[in-house]
Amino acid sequence: MGDIGQFLPMILIFVVAYFFMIRPQMKRQKDEKKFSAELKRGDRVITKSGLHGKVVDLNDKDFSCVLETMAGKLKFDRSAISMEMSNKLNAPEKK
Helix, strand or coil: CHHHHHHHHHHHHHHHHHHHHHHHHHHHHHHHHHHHHCCCCCCEEEECCCCEEEEEEEECCCCEEEEEECCEEEEEEHHHECHHHHHHHHCCCCC
16 A cells, blocks of 8 residues: 555656646647648648648648649648648638
């Protein structure tokens, strides 16, 4: 019984770290993977570097996409597209 009392703080720290750090990160990664898989032609997106564009072509072989910008067409890896910024861009305006 006394041995369990010594390990209880360590177990509690692990449980708190799991629920506040590890689990949310896993959920975020899952959401980003789903977002990149659901990209389709015509979607307006923003890359993580801040480039705005519209998806013109998707390549499933190397998981890349071609974005049409004001400067022309650019090829990016799908992981370079920011989920949060793209969702804000496509969100309906509030009245």
